[in-house]
Amino acid sequence: MNEIFRDGLLDGQVAIVTGGGSGIGRVTAIELASLGAHVVVFGRREEPLTETCALVPSGRCEAVVCDIREEDEVDAAVDGVLARHGRIDLLVNNAGGQFLTPAELITPKGFRTVIRLNLEGTWLMTHAVATKAMIPGGGGKVVSITMTPHTGLPGMTHSSASRAGIESLMKTLSIEWARFDIRLNAIAPGIVGTDTFLTKYPSQFVEGAAETVPLQRLGTPEQIAWMVCQLASPAGDYTTGSVITIDGARDNHIGAWPPERELGPDGKPAQEVRRPRGR
Numbered sequence: 282m283n284e285i286f287r288d289g290l291l292d293g294q295v296a297i298v299t300g301g302g303s304g305i306g307r308v309t310a311i312e313l314a315s316l317g318a319h320v321v322v323f324g325r326r327e328e329p330l331t332e333t334c335a336l337v338p339s340g341r342c343e344a345v346v347c348d349i350r351e352e353d354e355v356d357a358a359v360d361g362v363l364a365r366h367g368r369i370d371l372l373v374n375n376a377g378g379q380f381l382t383p384a385e386l387i388t389p390k391g392f393r394t395v396i397r398l399n400l401e402g403t404w405l406m407t408h409a410v411a412t413k414a415m416i417p418g419g420g421g422k423v424v425s426i427t428m429t430p431h432t433g434l435p436g437m438t439h440s441s442a443s444r445a446g447i448e449s450l451m452k453t454l455s456i457e458w459a460r461f462d463i464r465l466n467a468i469a470p471g472i473v474g475t476d477t478f479l480t481k482y483p484s485q486f487v488e489g490a491a492e493t494v495p496l497q498r499l500g501t502p503e504q505i506a507w508m509v510c511q512l513a514s515p516a517g518d519y520t521t522g523s524v525i526t527i528d529g530a531r532d533n534h535i536g537a538w539p540p541e542r543e544l545g546p547d548g549k550p551a552q553e554v555r556r557p558r559g560r
């Protein structure tokens with residue numbers, strides 16, 4: 282039973298969710314399976330993946346250990362899904378991440394690590410699934426998770442560059458692969474209160490995070506997962522080449538509005554005095 286969508290909405294679909302052993306990927310796998318999809322979760326560690334599958338009451342979930350940066354592993358894992366299920370309808374490129382460091386301290390290896398994970402891993406997965414399953418099978422959908430603000434992610438230069446690259450990939454491929462009926466979109470979350478976000482970053486960063494959002498609260502993994510489900514459903518059939526921002530308006534403004542310095546004397550948003558016409 283799904284809280285938002287009708288039962289059986291995704292019956293018969295086969296979906297891959299990378300990074301499905303935790304956070305947004307885990308919740309996405311659970312939501313997709315609750316709508317009837319058979320979900321295959323990819324990740325480097327087996328244990329969290331099997332934990333995700335244990336949380337899927339229907340049993341429509343299987344775990345595949347795969348490092349998305351390794352071409353041979355990606356090829357073998359995608360071939361395996363096809364051999365077992367004969368089709369792949371949906372790929373969710375969710376695996377990704379970065380470390381927070383001022384740009385001048387990022388080493389060549391550190392930069393390469395994040396680009397390989399986010400951009401090259403997404404490309405390898407997308408290319409393998411498209412060429413092996415979606416092009417021969419007559420179409421499919423790809424959803425890639427990126428990040429806001431689109432104006433830049435200070436402290437995360439490598440991730441900022443890679444996320445822009447992913448969004449560009451989705452847009453370009455939505456044009457090239459329209460002839461194969463492959464629909465590709467990005468979902469750009471702002472700050473989502475996953476275990477990794479809450480535990481990986483410095484505490485001052487995490488504790489002040491909600492204040493940086495106009496809505497003054499963090500997003501939840503479900504809010505991202507439900508958008509994936511919508512795109513996977515017939516409601517998403519004509520959506521392609523789009524970037525869907527889900528971030529409480531943080532892409533538009535950092536912090537609450539109005540900022541304190543702009544408050545009027547009564548504590549309300551400042552308002553100019555209306556003048557007589559012509560003055």
Ligand SMILES: CCCCCCC/C=C/C(=O)SCCNC(=O)CCNC(=O)[C@H](O)C(C)(C)COP(=O)(O)OP(=O)(O)OC[C@H]1O[C@@H](n2cnc3c(N)ncnc32)[C@H](O)[C@@H]1OP(=O)(O)O
Nearest residue numbers: 377378379380382388390391394471472477478486490493
């Ligand atoms: C107000 C707040 C706004 C901020 C918004 C933020 C919103 C949140 C966004 C999120 O994405 S939350 C979820 C994030 N999830 C992840 O990041 C999970 C995946 N991440 C990882 O696996 C790692 O963090 C990784 C570094 C991206 C990749 O790990 P991998 O195991 O492949 O690499 P390592 O062997 O650990 O490191 C390789 C290389 O990278 C450099 N490096 C790694 N960590 C750091 C660090 N903390 N500081 C500096 N440099 C680092 C370094 O060069 C490593 O090489 P060696 O030095 O180990 O040889």
Ligand SMILES: NC(=O)C1=CN([C@@H]2O[C@H](COP(=O)(O)OP(=O)(O)OC[C@H]3O[C@@H](n4cnc5c(N)ncnc54)[C@H](OP(=O)(O)O)[C@@H]3O)[C@@H](O)[C@H]2O)C=CC1
Nearest residue numbers: 300303304305324325326348349376377378472473475477
């Ligand atoms: N939480 C947030 O505020 C936001 C998150 N995002 C993005 O959303 C996605 C999910 O975030 P979140 O759930 O918070 O993060 P998590 O850290 O919980 O999830 C990342 C997942 O990716 C997997 N992963 C990492 N490296 C690889 C790899 N090389 N191959 C295969 N799988 C890999 C991890 O599993 P394993 O280590 O076992 O491989 C893990 O399950 C990420 O791309 C993140 O950057 C975007 C905006 C905001």
